[in-house]
Amino acid sequence: MADYDDIPTLKENIDRATVDSVRSLDVDKYKYGFETDIESDMAPKGLSEDTVRFISAKKNEPQWMLDWRLEAYARWLTMTEPNWAKVHYPKIDLQDMYFYAAPKSTPAPTSLDEVDPELLKMYDKLGIPLKEREILAGVERPKVAVDAVMDSVSVVTTFREELSKVGIIFCSISEAIREYPELVQKYLASVVPVSDNYYATLNCAVFTDGSFVYIPKGVRCPMELSTYFRINEKKTGQFERTLIIAEADSYVSYLEGCTAPMRDENQLHAAVVELVALENAEIKYSTVQNWYPGDKDGKGGIYNFVTKRGDCRGDNSKISWTQVETGSAITWKYPSCILRGDGSRGEFYSIAISNGYQQVDSGTKMIHLGKNTSSRIIAKGIAAGFSDNTYRGQVSAHAKAKNARNFTQCDSLLIGDKCGAHTVPYIESRNGTAVFEHEATTSKISDDQMFYCAQRGLDEEEAVALIVNGFVRDVLQHLPMEFMVETQKLISISLEGSVG
Amino acid sequence: MTTPILEIRNLHARIEDREILKGVNLIIPPGEVHAVMGRNGSGKSTLSYVLAGKEDYEITDGEVLLDGENLLDMEPHERAAAGLFLAFQYPIEIPGVATMTFLKAAINSQRKARGEGELSTPDFMRAVKTAGTELNIDTDMLKRPLNVGFSGGEKKRAEVLQMALLQPKMCILDETDSGLDIDALQVVSKGVNALRNGNRSMLVITHYQRLLNHIVPDVVHVFSDGRIVESGDKDLALQLEAKGYADFDGAAA
Numbered sequence: 001m002a003d004y005d006d007i008p009t010l011k012e013n014i015d016r017a018t019v020d021s022v023r024s025l026d027v028d029k030y031k032y033g034f035e036t037d038i039e040s041d042m043a044p045k046g047l048s049e050d051t052v053r054f055i056s057a058k059k060n061e062p063q064w065m066l067d068w069r070l071e072a073y074a075r076w077l078t079m080t081e082p083n084w085a086k087v088h089y090p091k092i093d094l095q096d097m098y099f100y101a102a103p104k105s106t107p108a109p110t111s112l113d114e115v116d117p118e119l120l121k122m123y124d125k126l127g128i129p130l131k132e133r134e135i136l137a138g139v140e141r142p143k144v145a146v147d148a149v150m151d152s153v154s155v156v157t158t159f160r161e162e163l164s165k166v167g168i169i170f171c172s173i174s175e176a177i178r179e180y181p182e183l184v185q186k187y188l189a190s191v192v193p194v195s196d197n198y199y200a201t202l203n204c205a206v207f208t209d210g211s212f213v214y215i216p217k218g219v220r221c222p223m224e225l226s227t228y229f230r231i232n233e234k235k236t237g238q239f240e241r242t243l244i245i246a247e248a249d250s251y252v253s254y255l256e257g258c259t260a261p262m263r264d265e266n267q268l269h270a271a272v273v274e275l276v277a278l279e280n281a282e283i284k285y286s287t288v289q290n291w292y293p294g295d296k297d298g299k300g301g302i303y304n305f306v307t308k309r310g311d312c313r314g315d316n317s318k319i320s321w322t323q324v325e326t327g328s329a330i331t332w333k334y335p336s337c338i339l340r341g342d343g344s345r346g347e348f349y350s351i352a353i354s355n356g357y358q359q360v361d362s363g364t365k366m367i368h369l370g371k372n373t374s375s376r377i378i379a380k381g382i383a384a385g386f387s388d389n390t391y392r393g394q395v396s397a398h399a400k401a402k403n404a405r406n407f408t409q410c411d412s413l414l415i416g417d418k419c420g421a422h423t424v425p426y427i428e429s430r431n432g433t434a435v436f437e438h439e440a441t442t443s444k445i446s447d448d449q450m451f452y453c454a455q456r457g458l459d460e461e462e463a464v465a466l467i468v469n470g471f472v473r474d475v476l477q478h479l480p481m482e483f484m485v486e487t488q489k490l491i492s493i494s495l496e497g498s499v500g
Numbered sequence: 501m502t503t504p505i506l507e508i509r510n511l512h513a514r515i516e517d518r519e520i521l522k523g524v525n526l527i528i529p530p531g532e533v534h535a536v537m538g539r540n541g542s543g544k545s546t547l548s549y550v551l552a553g554k555e556d557y558e559i560t561d562g563e564v565l566l567d568g569e570n571l572l573d574m575e576p577h578e579r580a581a582a583g584l585f586l587a588f589q590y591p592i593e594i595p596g597v598a599t600m601t602f603l604k605a606a607i608n609s610q611r612k613a614r615g616e617g618e619l620s621t622p623d624f625m626r627a628v629k630t631a632g633t634e635l636n637i638d639t640d641m642l643k644r645p646l647n648v649g650f651s652g653g654e655k656k657r658a659e660v661l662q663m664a665l666l667q668p669k670m671c672i673l674d675e676t677d678s679g680l681d682i683d684a685l686q687v688v689s690k691g692v693n694a695l696r697n698g699n700r701s702m703l704v705i706t707h708y709q710r711l712l713n714h715i716v717p718d719v720v721h722v723f724s725d726g727r728i729v730e731s732g733d734k735d736l737a738l739q740l741e742a743k744g745y746a747d748f749d750g751a752a753a
């Protein structure tokens with residue numbers, strides 16, 4: 001198998017091209033000064049204390065929140081970007097970026113005729129209704145768009161009414177900061193500390209959007225909570241902040257993202273997601289991420305640097321992450337669990353697909369602190385084209401974590417011989433009673449398998465889709481039912497053109 | 501004259517620099533079962549792969565018609581949809597894909613290629629159940645990933661099950677008897693015989709005569725060094741068994 005490193009010139013060209021396309025996005029077309037203008041919809045370009053103040057003011061935030069952000073910003077100035085992930089990308093010039101309402105590089109399309117036909121083909125295959133396609137593709141036809149937004153707003157309102165009957169809070173993080181300051185102050189950055197890592201600290205200073213969920217004691221959330229509507233309502237920000245709190249004996253299942261590819265002008269995404277599960281509570285967090293991976297030459301995709309962490313704070317609590325990653329030019333994310341409560345359990349089920357020139361570095365951390373804690377990791381990486389796919393996982397047991405148990409299964413599937421898959425497990429046990437098991441496999445779709453499938457009538461794409469869906473079966477079944485079928489379709493589509 | 505289901509004319513094929521098929525000629529009319537017998541390494545499996553379109557081979561001469569259509573111009577999956585089925589000597593494992601799922605995908609993509617609608621799930625289930633019962637294949641086996649951990653007998657039964665469901669015009673069975681005990685051989689042969697009809701033709705490849713006691717052929721061909729060197733009725737198989745292949749080697753030279 002050829003490793004990505006074997007083709008440096010090609011890779012440099014891609015990096016170059018990505019830089020160029022990012023440059024052309026901002027620099028030439030918009031020349032704004034540095035004065036702070038609250039009335040403007042745009043923050044001044046670049047990052048400074050002024051940018052942070054502007055964002056906080058725009059969000060009508062209380063003083064404590066502004067102070068918190070400024071402190072994070074001061075901290076961030078002392079930090080350096082991590083470089084240990086196995087991803088390569090040109091340096092991102094933060095002073096050349098907009099942190100609030102970035103201007104569009106090109107005028108928004110006014111009809112679907114002006115939208116990238118490849119994107120439309122994909123919507124078609126996913127069976128997305130016309131109206132939604134327009135919104136996803138960013139078509140600005142005020143009438144239609146407004147109607148659709150109204151639709152989703154009213155759906156959300158109905159939702160929220162039903163939820164509030166049982167005491168559940170589901171709103172934007174900005175709203176929570178204004179309406180539920182005690183909860184936010186108590187839990188924000190209690191899982192991912194402000195100084196956790198370069199991107200997380202940056203997020204603290206400049207986050208603009210995200211969700212807040214609060215499930216009261218003993219309540220089982222009656223429906224799947226989804227960001228889907230909220231994203232339709234408004235373009236997702238590049239620095240999202242999500243906070244989910246499950247009080248004792250409660251349960252919630254939360255779904256982030258959607259299978260449709262989102263066009264987005266923002267190149268860098270650095271979200272922070274924090275989950276807190278108290279005694280006996282369970283949080284299921286599923287992500288289907290399908291951001292624009294860049295065109296077939298690797299140009300213009302999104303960089304996704306995310307910090308996701310769950311804290312099993314109470315005894316016998318449970319947090320389970322399920323993710324399907326098919327998008328982004330570069331993905332760097334490690335949804336993790338801190339198993340603090342005795343008998344708590346963490347799970348991580350992941351499907352990471354890379355094609356074209358995508359680079360994925362993803363995995364999880366299971367930190368066993370409490371007694372009798374257990375964790376389970378099933379990671380399936382699929383690499384096609386010229387892509388590079390790394391699983392990076394850490395499992396550790398603290399001295400007090402008696403009888404900690406982990407099972408890790410890590411499988412890679414390679415399609416073609418120009419891609420790479422890597423497994424980097426770190427295992428650390430300071431406890432003689434801990435039992436950690438790790439299994440890893442790497443396989444290829446063989447010519448014999450392709451020929452066998454062809455002999456039964458399947459064309460190459462059908463054969464690859466069938467084999468890949470078989471490969472990810474154990475993870476797929478952990479997704480909420482209604483997303484399983486969609487995800488299967490998405491997997492086939494993501495791998496189109498990967499053979500032959 | 502009716503169009504033969506399979507017509508092979510002067511077929512030459514090589515792998516890398518080695519010529520394996522050296523002028524195969526064979527005509528199989530509708531409804532007939534032909535056996536090809538020959539010693540190991542004579543090129544029987546190569547013939548079946550070349551017909552099915554495996555890409556490792558270079559065809560240097562000759563022509564193949566499937567029901568009058570030029571087979572060699574088609575992609576492997578198009579040949580399948582056109583009605584060519586190969587029961588593999590060594591069936592390939594497809595991990596994670598339940599046998600049932602695989603069957604459904606295969607049937608529906610062939611139907612799609614022929615411009616027919618997808619089979620409804622109840623119709624599909626009924627067809628699988630009927631064919632499965634015949635071959636002693638239960639639902640548990642259908643839930644297992646295709647060929648993964650299957651015994652020799654299970655693999656061959658699964659091949660015949662696929663053949664039964666896909667309803668091909670032309671069946672090629674490559675050493676379907678290998679790795680089978682006598683009971684399994686009977687089950688598989690019964691399954692194959694049930695598929696014989698006036699329109700469907702079969703090419704049964706074997707190097708043991710015993711299979712032909714169960715699947716009785718209309719014509720027997722002796723294959724040696726990449727070509728057919730002798731043809732006759734089913735008694736030719738018995739002669740071969742008695743005298744060995746040596747008598748036929750070089751017969752056509």
Ligand SMILES: Nc1ncnc2c1ncn2[C@@H]1O[C@H](COP(=O)(O)OP(=O)(O)O)[C@@H](O)[C@H]1O
Pocket residue numbers: 515516518520538539540541542543544545546547556
């Ligand atoms: N991939 C290959 N590369 C080179 N030679 C091959 C390959 N596959 C088969 N052969 C050779 O072709 C000849 C015919 O093989 P095969 O068709 O499998 O014979 P049979 O099925 O009659 O036993 C043998 O000599 C075998 O070694």
Ligand SMILES: [Mg+2]
Pocket residue numbers: 544545546589674675
């Ligand atoms: Mg053979």
